[in-house]
Structures are given as C-alpha cells and as structure tokens.
Amino acid sequence: xxxxxxxxxxxxxxxxxxxxxxxxxxxxxxxxxxxxxxxxxxxxxxxxxxxxxxxxxxxxxxxxxxxxxxxxxxxxxxxxxxxxxxxxxxxxxxxxxxxxxxxxxxxxxxxxxxxxxxxxxxxxxxxxxxxxxxxxxxxxxxxxxxxxxxxxxxxxxxxxxxxxxxxxxxxxxxxxxxxxxxxxxxxxxxxxxxxxxxxxxxxxxxxxxxxxxxxxxxxxxxxxxxxxxxxxxxxxxxxxxxxxxxxxxxxxxxxxxxxxxxxxxxxxxxxxxxxxxxxxxxxxxxxxxxxx
Amino acid sequence: xxxxxxxxxxxxxxxxxxxxxxxxxxxxxxxxxxxxxxxxxxxxxxxxxxxxxxxxxxxxxxxxxxxxxxxxxxxxxxxxxxxxxxxxxxxxxxxxxxxxxxxxxxxxxxxxxxxxxxxxxxxxxxxxxxxxxxxxxxxxxxxxxxxxxxxxxxxxxxxxxxxx
Numbered sequence: 273x274x275x276x277x278x279x280x281x282x283x284x285x286x287x288x289x290x291x292x293x294x295x296x297x298x299x300x301x302x303x304x305x306x307x308x309x310x311x312x313x314x315x316x317x318x319x320x321x322x323x324x325x326x327x328x329x330x331x332x333x334x335x336x337x338x339x340x341x342x343x344x345x346x347x348x349x350x351x352x353x354x355x356x357x358x359x360x361x362x363x364x365x366x367x368x369x370x371x372x373x374x375x376x377x378x379x380x381x382x383x384x385x386x387x388x389x390x391x392x393x394x395x396x397x398x399x400x401x402x403x404x405x406x407x408x409x410x411x412x413x414x415x416x417x418x419x420x421x422x423x424x425x426x427x428x429x430x431x432x433x434x435x436x437x438x439x440x441x442x443x444x445x446x447x448x449x450x451x452x453x454x455x456x457x458x459x460x461x462x463x464x465x466x467x468x469x470x471x472x473x474x475x476x477x478x479x480x481x482x483x484x485x486x487x488x489x490x491x492x493x494x495x496x497x498x499x500x501x502x503x504x505x506x507x508x509x510x511x512x513x514x515x516x517x518x519x520x521x522x523x524x525x526x527x528x529x530x531x532x533x534x535x536x537x538x539x540x541x542x543x544x545x546x547x548x549x550x551x552x553x554x555x556x557x558x559x560x561x562x563x564x
Numbered sequence: 565x566x567x568x569x570x571x572x573x574x575x576x577x578x579x580x581x582x583x584x585x586x587x588x589x590x591x592x593x594x595x596x597x598x599x600x601x602x603x604x605x606x607x608x609x610x611x612x613x614x615x616x617x618x619x620x621x622x623x624x625x626x627x628x629x630x631x632x633x634x635x636x637x638x639x640x641x642x643x644x645x646x647x648x649x650x651x652x653x654x655x656x657x658x659x660x661x662x663x664x665x666x667x668x669x670x671x672x673x674x675x676x677x678x679x680x681x682x683x684x685x686x687x688x689x690x691x692x693x694x695x696x697x698x699x700x701x702x703x704x705x706x707x708x709x710x711x712x713x714x715x716x717x718x719x720x721x722x723x724x725x726x727x728x
Contacts, residue, residue, distance in 0.1 A: 293578075297659060443649045478580050482659035485646045488639060 274483045275301035275508040277383075277471035278357065278436065287323060290477045291352060297482040301353035303383060305473075309361050312370050318380040320356040355382040355512065363389040368396050371403065378402050383515045385434070391417050398426045404514050405469065407434035410455040411448040418462045432467045432511055435459060437481075437489065438474045456493045465499045469507055570616065571638045574662040574670045575645060576677075577627040580655040586624060588652065593629060594619045596651055600644040613637055620667065626678060630670050638663065 279290055281304040294302060304320060358381045362368065371378070371386075378384050385405040388394040394416055397406060406426065408415060426433075435456050440449045460468070470490060474480055481489075483504060490500040517523050579585065598617070601609055610617075613633060622629040633641045645658045662673040 440647060441649055449647075476580075478578075478655055478657050481646055481657070485642070485659055488642050489646065491639065492643060 273301065273509060274299045274504055275303065275353070275512070276480070277303050277434075277469060277508055277511070278305050278359075278473045279303065279480075280473070280475050281306055281320065281356075282475070284323065286477075290480075291323070291325070293477045293480060295352065297480065299483065301355070303355045303357045305357040305359055305385075307359040307361070310363060310367050312360070312374045312377060314377065316358075316377055318356050318358075322354045325352060355515075357381060357383040357385065359385050359387065361387045361389065362393050362397075365392060365396075368393065371397075371400055375402055379519050381515075382519075383511060384518075388416065394418075395422060398422055398429065398431065402518065403431065404511055404518065405432045405434050407436065408455070408459065410436060410452045410459075411439040412455075413447075413451055415455045415458060418459070420462060423462050427463075427467050430514060432469050432507065432514075433459060433463050434469045434471055435493070436471055436473045437486070438472045438479050441479045453492075460493050460495055465495055465503075467507065468495070468503050469511065470503060568616070569635045570632050570665070571635050572620070572664050572667055572670045573631045573633070573638070573642065573645075573660055574664075574673055574677075575629050575631060575658050575660045577629065578657055578659075585652065585654070588622075588624060590619045590622050592651070593622060596648060597631070597641075597644065600648050601641065604644050604647060605640050609637070609640055613641075617641070628674050628677070630667065 276294055276299050279302055281287065287304065291302060308316060358378070360371075383404050384402065385407055386397050386403055387407060387409060388397055394406070397403065423433075437452065440452050442448050470486055472480060487500045487504065490503065491497065495503065594617075597619070598610065601613070601617075616632065616634040616637075618632045620630045620632055631641065631645075642660060642663075645660065648658055649655065661677060662670060664670050664673075
C-alpha cells in the first residue's frame, strides 16, 4: 500500500488530476496538505471533503473528465484513500504554546507536521503530544544542527522524520538540487533509517514520480535496499494510525458519521432480535411436546 | 565465458501540455540523456558507460521507449532519467516501468501496459453507449395525453365517431 504523503490542496479540479496521475503511477492513497505560518487561529479548521470518484468518472457533461483517469481500472472493492494534513512553520519561540492550546483545532486533521527553523524550537517540539511528523526545509544551504540524543528521544515518543524531494525539480536553480542531496544524507545519518518518511511537497502533478523511482532515489541517500521498501509502505501506514490515536483519546473511543457505515451493518440489531425470537419459539414448541 | 551484460529499461514519458511532440527523435532523447548523466554524475560516469549507452526504441504516440546500458551502471542511468526535467523547452516527467536483461521481455511488458489503458477506453465507451440507449427508450415512452376538463359533463366531450 503505497501512499503519497504530501500534495498541496488547490481545489477540486487539480485534486482530481492529481488522483488520475497517481493511479497511473501505482499509488493507493493520497494526503492533501495545507500550509500555515506561525499562528493558529479558529479559522484553521479542516474544510477538506473527499472526492466522490465514481460520479466524477462517469459524468459526461462535467468538466472534470479526463481520459487518462484510470480509477476505473482498479477493483471496485479497493478504494482510493484520501486524507488531510496541516503543515506549520514555526520561526519564533513564543508561538510554541499554541500547539498545546489549540488541540481541538489540530484534531480535525488526520496528520500534523512541524517545520522548525532553529535548534531551540526543535528541542521543544520533541515532547509535544499533538504532533506526528517533524520535517525540514532541505533546499537551504545550512540545515539545523541535529543531535543523536534528541533524535532518540523523539523515536521513543513515536515521532517521524521526513524528506521531501520536490525541491530537486527546479532546473533554473541548480543550487537547490545540490543542497537537497547533501542535507538528506545528513538526516539519514542521524536517524539511521528508523522512523523515516519520503514525500513530495508538490504543487503540480508533473513533479510526482513513481514508486520504484523513489525507491531507487532512496539508495543514493545511503538507505539500504531492505529498508527502502519498508519506508514507503509500512511507515506511511503507521503515521496514519498514529494520527488516529492522537484524534481519538489514545484509541479508546471513535466518533464517525453514519454515512461511513455500510448499509448492511446499519440494521444489524434487527437481525439479532429475530434470531432470539426464533430460539424462544423453538423452546416453546419443545415444552409443548414434552407436556404432551 | 566472459560476456558483456546489459540492462534494458522500459520508460514512459508524460508531458505537461497535450501538444504532440512529433519532432522528437531517438537521437533527441539520447542527447538529453547524456547531458543529464554528465550533470549529475560527472564525466567519469560517461567514460564508464562508453558505447553501451543507447536508445533502442521510441514510440511518440504512447510515449514508451527502451534504453540500454551496462549492468553496473543501471541505477545511475535510472536516477538521471528521473531527474530529467525539460525536453525541447517543455516540461516532462519520466517514470520507469520495467527493467530486464533482454529486449523481448521489455516488449511483453509494454503490451501489458497498453492493454490496461485500452480497457479504460473500452469501459468509457460502453458507459456512453448504455446511456444513449437508455435515453432513447425514455423518449419513446413520452406521449402527450389529452387532458379532460373536469367541469364539463361527459356528454359534451367530443368522441371519435367511427365512419361506417
């Protein structure tokens, strides 16, 4: 189950084109993201709605139709999954308390990611319970100073680190491509391949690459062959489950809409009552036979 | 005995705009490939590749092509293909589907890849035909009924008199 972990949300039409290219490339799920600078306010509640893919494929008169859409190719039982995500850039120490205070707003998103801009902020982000991912801006020349002790603490708490490869595809800025390579190797060196993620923070669907291409790229970041496939499949699913735990009070209670339950299970209570009634009738008949 | 072993890579090109690139040739792809290997891995990598780098087939309609390289340099050629951005001042993206030791197995995989896209076109045409049939049936059944005036008694309503 390959999941694309970062794609910017620019409206319905661009999302539909992105999904049509991703099914071509071999992915099974997408996370649509949104970026924020520093301050979190009440207006930042998640307004993401999932696209109904069957209607959009079969509608002739709609403007969304695209002949390269291969969503019909997959089995009908297999669904293309869609999630939502928030990216927060923090550049001042004073705004870290907002991440703890605005819990209820952060719980509306499936995944929350933080971009620390200095080492002091990086130290304080490790112990927060309202966060899933810590990622860096890799196109800069000088990366943050990372230390082994802090990284090991974060892995014990269950946080993930991320590499983004979309900044390599700017041809007129060759310096960005050189910086991403050197910084990504630095990140891999300190994490040793544990709790790593690879994603593309792309705007256009042209900057997306296939699953095996990304695995080949990971070998040039000094990630060994065996871990390269695990990073794309197992770690990406564990991030989503980590997000669920954060939303639902450590997995004890979960509240869902009624529409998500399939129709067969909605009326399950009636079937149990019918079975109990039948048993009672059988028992009555047996009692009557015994009397007679 | 000692044999030189190759790897054949099946690749797929997709463009940003839907304009047809009929002017692209096999020599054009070879030119841009060589430049990207030089950019990313240096001149030493080109000297190691030497004469083994070659583009064998290219289909401009579907966008599939086959590239040959020596076995030890496969991953470097693969990376230089993924990082290829622009061809003829238009943006493009390359994704590699299959890698094999012979051309024949690459061609078999290319057949499978085109079959899957043909199935989608077939199913879309089927849906279109079914909708047209359904609409034709609907239009046949619609007949305008003559409305009876409620406030007139039945005797005043005109009846069709059969001519004897």
